[in-house]
Amino acid sequence: MSKVNRHIYLIGFMGCGKTSVSIAMNQLYGKNIVEVDDRIIAKEGRSINQIFAESGENYFRDLETEMLKELADEDNIIVSCGGGMVLREENRRLMKENGVIIWLDATPETILDRVKDDDSRPNLKGKKNVKDIKALKNKRADAYAEAADIKVDTDGKTIREVAKEIYESVNRTR
Ligand SMILES: Nc1ncnc2c1ncn2[C@@H]1O[C@H](COP(=O)(O)OP(=O)(O)O)[C@@H](O)[C@H]1O
Ligand SMILES: O=C(O)C1=C[C@@H](OP(=O)(O)O)[C@@H](O)[C@H](O)C1
Numbered sequence: 001m002s003k004v005n006r007h008i009y010l011i012g013f014m015g016c017g018k019t020s021v022s023i024a025m026n027q028l029y030g031k032n033i034v035e036v037d038d039r040i041i042a043k044e045g046r047s048i049n050q051i052f053a054e055s056g057e058n059y060f061r062d063l064e065t066e067m068l069k070e071l072a073d074e075d076n077i078i079v080s081c082g083g084g085m086v087l088r089e090e091n092r093r094l095m096k097e098n099g100v101i102i103w104l105d106a107t108p109e110t111i112l113d114r115v116k117d118d119d120s121r122p123n124l125k126g127k128k129n130v131k132d133i134k135a136l137k138n139k140r141a142d143a144y145a146e147a148a149d150i151k152v153d154t155d156g157k158t159i160r161e162v163a164k165e166i167y168e169s170v171n172r173t174r
């Protein structure tokens with residue numbers, strides 16, 4: 001085991017299932033989970049839509065980095081990241097230093113189907129169509145690929161199946 005601190009970081013585009021899969025990993029395997037978005041909401045006392053509208057995306061990204069630094073000191077947790085966590089090189093480095101990084105992926109069609117009725121994501125405002133999702137996903141693809149240790153395609157799999165696949169592949173590498 002090369003890394004002392006073995007968090008599991010879930011990364012990937014919005015709607016690929018990071019939040020749901022982390023909850024399933026808690027239910028199935030008793031793993032402690034941290035939802036970075038929830039920590040930010042609690043710290044700020046406002047929604048992500050409000051934070052973006054009132055303080056800007058860059059302010060939100062600063063909070064994400066701050067959270068990653070705080071979480072580095074905790075013990076063996078599953079960290080459900082927001083979809084933009086990988087955008088900063090510093091964040092990718094912090095995750096690499098502290099655990100194994102799992103990239104959850106899905107096709108734009110699947111993503112659209114999963115996010116279409118949810119208005120809690122400011123970066124999807126006015127972009128709930130395959131073309132725009134594909135474009136933003138492509139823009140971020142290199143960052144996800146650069147960060148990831150393991151990629152899991154989630155199309156056609158249940159949340160529990162994805163959780164099981166992650167659990168098994170992480171244990172194989174440990
Ligand atoms: N593998 C899956 N199969 C079916 N629905 C899924 C799957 N993964 C996530 N979902 C659904 O998609 C929506 C977005 O999932 P969420 O966990 O919030 O994704 P993320 O945190 O990556 O944005 C939720 O309604 C969730 O129930
Ligand atoms: O990809 C993004 O830019 C974002 C993804 C969201 O998290 P999910 O990926 O869990 O939806 C949340 O952090 C915020 O709305 C920004």
Ligand SMILES: [Mg+2]
Nearest residue numbers: 018019081082
């Ligand atoms: Mg989420």
